[in-house]
Amino acid sequence: MAADGPNVNQRPYVVAHVAISLEGATTGFLPDLGKFYQLASTFAEDVTLVGADTPLAQEAALATAPRPGPAPDGPLLAVVDGKARIRQWDALRDVGHWSDVLALHCGVTPPRSPGRGVRELVTGDERVDLAEAIDILGRQANAKVIRVDSGGALIGALLSARLLDEVSLLIHPCLAGPEGLRFWYGTQPAATADMRLMASESFDGGLVWLRYRTSPRQ
Numbered sequence: 001m002a003a004d005g006p007n008v009n010q011r012p013y014v015v016a017h018v019a020i021s022l023e024g025a026t027t028g029f030l031p032d033l034g035k036f037y038q039l040a041s042t043f044a045e046d047v048t049l050v051g052a053d054t055p056l057a058q059e060a061a062l063a064t065a066p067r068p069g070p071a072p073d074g075p076l077l078a079v080v081d082g083k084a085r086i087r088q089w090d091a092l093r094d095v096g097h098w099s100d101v102l103a104l105h106c107g108v109t110p111p112r113s114p115g116r117g118v119r120e121l122v123t124g125d126e127r128v129d130l131a132e133a134i135d136i137l138g139r140q141a142n143a144k145v146i147r148v149d150s151g152g153a154l155i156g157a158l159l160s161a162r163l164l165d166e167v168s169l170l171i172h173p174c175l176a177g178p179e180g181l182r183f184w185y186g187t188q189p190a191a192t193a194d195m196r197l198m199a200s201e202s203f204d205g206g207l208v209w210l211r212y213r214t215s216p217r218q
Ligand SMILES: NC(=O)c1ccc[n+]([C@@H]2O[C@H](COP(=O)([O-])OP(=O)(O)OC[C@H]3O[C@@H](n4cnc5c(N)ncnc54)[C@H](OP(=O)(O)O)[C@@H]3O)[C@@H](O)[C@H]2O)c1
Pocket: 017, 018, 019, 020, 025, 026, 027, 031, 050, 051, 052, 053, 054, 055, 057, 080, 081, 082, 083, 084, 127, 128, 129, 130, 149, 150, 151, 152, 153, 154, 155, 157, 182
């Protein structure tokens, strides 16, 4: 990664990589998944951070997906799940993308079944404390890079809390229209004092990749 990349011995570098339509929607169109994940792999994250709604949207596909088992060299999957809505922890661990899974809960998270077999980290009272979770992932899981995979709600929360270092947008040449119900910045755009263009690249099929450095709190 270039000079603008991860900082050694500091908090993890947090990048949100997201596929969007021209109006900024994250749903309601068919993303180029091959290109999306090819570019995602360049971040070589230690932790993939997702909101609960992202795996929940894939529940049916996950239920029938092959399960080769954990990927020993893969990142850790950390799922923000304040309401304990995720059930498929074993499937997520075994689907072959991640080395292990971690449930991020908070004080009001409903009781979990004792034998469900997923490690958990409890931070925050009413919601998962994202700043503390990132800090702990950096210190205890030795995470240098965290890649956020989100349809917008989690990115918006991280942006508002100034916890993002980079926004990586893979723009698709289409409009999602009324089907585009989510936007990459969440429900309410956070005021961002400074978004500095780090890199831009275009690809076949009209795809454009824009990478912006944000101004996270230190
Ligand atoms: N185009 C893309 O690149 C892309 C990528 C990923 C997903 N998607 C699509 O996007 C959809 C899901 O995205 P989404 O935007 O609905 O949800 P999301 O990004 O999965 O985020 C929802 C999660 O964020 C947590 N959250 C939100 N605000 C928070 C705050 N202030 N503090 C702590 N936690 C907070 C919620 O916590 P609680 O659990 O406590 O409610 C919830 O777990 C799916 O349809 C999926 O297919 C698209």
